[in-house]
Amino acid sequence: MVPSSTTLASSLALRGIDRRKFLKFCSAMVSTLALPPKYTAQVVKALSNTKRPILVWLQFQDCAGNSESMLRSSHPSVAEVVLDLLSWEYHEIIMAGAGKQAEAVLERVVRENRGKYIAVVEGAIPLADEGVYCTIGGRSAVDIAREVCSGAVATIAVGACAWDGGIVKAHPNPTGAVGLEEAVPGLKVVNLGGCPHNPANTAAVLTHYLTFNDLPALDQYNRPLFAYGRLIHDQCERRAHYDAGRYVQEWGDEGHRKGYCLYKMGCKGPQATYNCPTVRWNDATSWPVKAGHGCISCASHRFWDTRSPFYERLPDVPGFGVDVPISKIGWTLVGAVTGATVVHGVGQVIREKVRPDDTPPVDEAGAARPSSGPRHN
Ligand code: SF4
Ligand code: SF4
Known part of the structure; x- marks a missing residue:
């Protein structure tokens, strides 16, 4: 040594x-x-x-x-x-x-x-x-x-x-x-x-x-x-497809083969902050979204509870869509989670909301608001 x-x-x-x-x-x-x-x-x-x-x-x-x-x-x-x-x-x-x-x-x-x-x-x-x-x-x-x-x-x-x-x-x-x-x-x-x-x-x-x-x-x-200061969604090479309304509708479809946006397949990039898209993996050659899988927001606080189900898309509530402050998306997502995860997830968000300094998590409020995107019907 x-x-x-x-x-x-x-x-x-x-x-x-x-x-x-x-x-x-x-x-x-x-x-x-x-x-x-x-x-x-x-x-x-x-x-x-x-x-x-x-x-x-x-x-x-x-x-x-x-x-x-x-x-x-x-x-x-x-x-x-x-x-x-x-x-x-x-x-x-x-x-x-x-x-x-x-x-x-x-x-x-x-x-x-x-x-x-x-x-x-x-x-x-x-x-x-x-x-x-x-x-x-x-x-x-x-x-x-x-x-x-x-x-x-x-x-x-x-x-x-x-x-x-x-x-x-x-x-x-x-x-x-x-x-x-x-x-x-x-x-x-x-x-x-x-x-x-x-x-x-x-x-x-x-x-x-x-x-x-x-x-x-x-x-x-x-x-x-x-x-952890930038939104994945704002660094993603599929972002142009998101903005243009081109989405993968199911695994292996034409959109998937063409590298379209994975939002509808459950990608949590719009509410995740991390430098994964720039630092990448495997000798910096790729990262999961580039390889064809949505981001599950693995660098977010308590992501197993607060970001699941991983293959369910972020809710597109009428009047909200994804073109809203991330904090609203976070609350809506929690509302969509089922069973025990609901209880645990809501408890988590409540805990986060009553943090002593009353500061919301960075990847909900600290992250940049995604720019306007299309409706996701
Ligand atoms: S939703 Fe996911 S795949 Fe689509 S642009 Fe955002 S980060 Fe990229
Ligand atoms: S879930 Fe995958 S794509 Fe998202 S930050 Fe983690 S490793 Fe990167």
Whole structure:
């Protein structure tokens, strides 16, 4: 393992990652952070000279999808560079040690580097019955999270489950699962929602931190604005079809083959904010809507409950349509959800409406209002 005292530049050189690839990475990070290109030189300089901070990656009630997402990323070598950007001291999936040996590493890192390391949390945390439904080395997840994250200089919650409890918290939630901020109040957390989160955003948050010695600007959910500040609908390459009233009517029809708008197939893009259309997946080649599937709004708060059914179109109430403030669409959608989801979804919206600062969720009110579109008969 390359020691954390080495700089990123020397670490990359040791791994045989050439300068061109590194510059490409820095340029991509500046673009992901929505910074003007002139910042590239500053990022290059900072990352070249930085001492690699220590990272500990905790996994609790999760499917490991966020670890997979991070480790399988390749554009441009996000995994290569990020793996070198930080000194990964603890991550159950990639570390060689196991069992007591691994736990001893975590204990040592936290003890010796208090206030210096970055913690990443993946997965929900169960609180029912004193947290017995997720224990590691005999300790409950909430105990581990409290100790490790309170000693970190910053904590990043990756994926829907770590952010707001995700599907683990969905009704009936027998383990009392919640997201990190609810399990351990008072932490300094950056939430990277998504199912899974996009690793380019993790890399961008780290790049921002290492370059400017600060975290990027966050919204009321503590999500970085560079990634969660714009409506998917306004970044979508199918938008011209939406505006022209050309829709996929059923899977595999002519409109589907021609790349028409997926609104009628349940696409939630008009009420979802995320940089998915620009950052994309699989070496930045594509994203679900481009591939032919509607957005299910995986980066929205409590999306399993508040954005389902995923294949039902957003309601087009006479006089409302989709050409209305997103907040109204959100309320109407909740009204359309059936069964237990109704109860849970309404409860969720009510909770959101009575947030202490009375601030509606960013992807309902903070997002730009979609421009006028046609009727969807
Ligand atoms: S409804 Fe979905 S597919 Fe259609 S333009 Fe909006 S985001 Fe794109
Ligand atoms: S298209 Fe929507 S649901 Fe799919 S990954 Fe992107 S943001 Fe998530």
